[in-house]
Amino acid sequence: MANRYYEGIGRRKRASARVRLFPGGNGNLFINHKAGAEFLPREGDVERLMRPLQEIGALTQFDISVHVKGGGISGQRDAISLGIARALLKINPDYKAILKNRQLLTRDARVKERKKPGLKRARKAPTYTKR
Numbered sequence: 001m002a003n004r005y006y007e008g009i010g011r012r013k014r015a016s017a018r019v020r021l022f023p024g025g026n027g028n029l030f031i032n033h034k035a036g037a038e039f040l041p042r043e044g045d046v047e048r049l050m051r052p053l054q055e056i057g058a059l060t061q062f063d064i065s066v067h068v069k070g071g072g073i074s075g076q077r078d079a080i081s082l083g084i085a086r087a088l089l090k091i092n093p094d095y096k097a098i099l100k101n102r103q104l105l106t107r108d109a110r111v112k113e114r115k116k117p118g119l120k121r122a123r124k125a126p127t128y129t130k131r
Contacts, residue, residue: 005065006090010083013111015071019083021091025063031080032067040077049077052085052104056095082107 005020029036029046036046053059064084068076085104088095099105113122120126 006087008083008085008087008090010079010081010086010107012078012082012108013071013075015068015075015079017066017068017076017079017083019080019087020065021084021087022063022065023061023091025061027060028063030063030065036064040073042073045073045077049081049084051081051102052088052099055098055102055104056088058088078108 005022008019008021010017010019029050031039036049040046040049047054050059053062066080066083068080070076071079081104085099088099089105096105115122118125
């Protein structure tokens with residue numbers, strides 16, 4: 001890969017992804033030193049995280065290197081997608097209108113709610129018994 005790259009950070013739930021876009025590539029995707037399809041084997045995951053590039057019509061113009069940690073599969077996938085969108089903004093700020101209209105620049109702030117004392121989970125109460 002080339003020396004010059006554009007970096008974007010994406011987060012979702014407990015996942016955090018550092019994404020580097022290398023211009024002049026041919027669409028290679030490496031996540032934690034593995035091929036994208038090998039790291040995310042579920043059908044449609046790679047297509048979903050590449051959506052920012054698809055929306056601007058640049059699927060094969062960049063090589064992508066990702067370091068992701070924390071969270072689960074869907075959290076990591078969405079963190080990578082946000083990181084790609086943010087890196088694209090550094091390349092060309094004119095992409096902001098396109099990406100924002102498709103809601104690809106919005107960080108999904110929903111996280112797991114903490115467990116409360118006396119409850120089984122965050123909101124689930126034990127079964128009420130009269131006697």
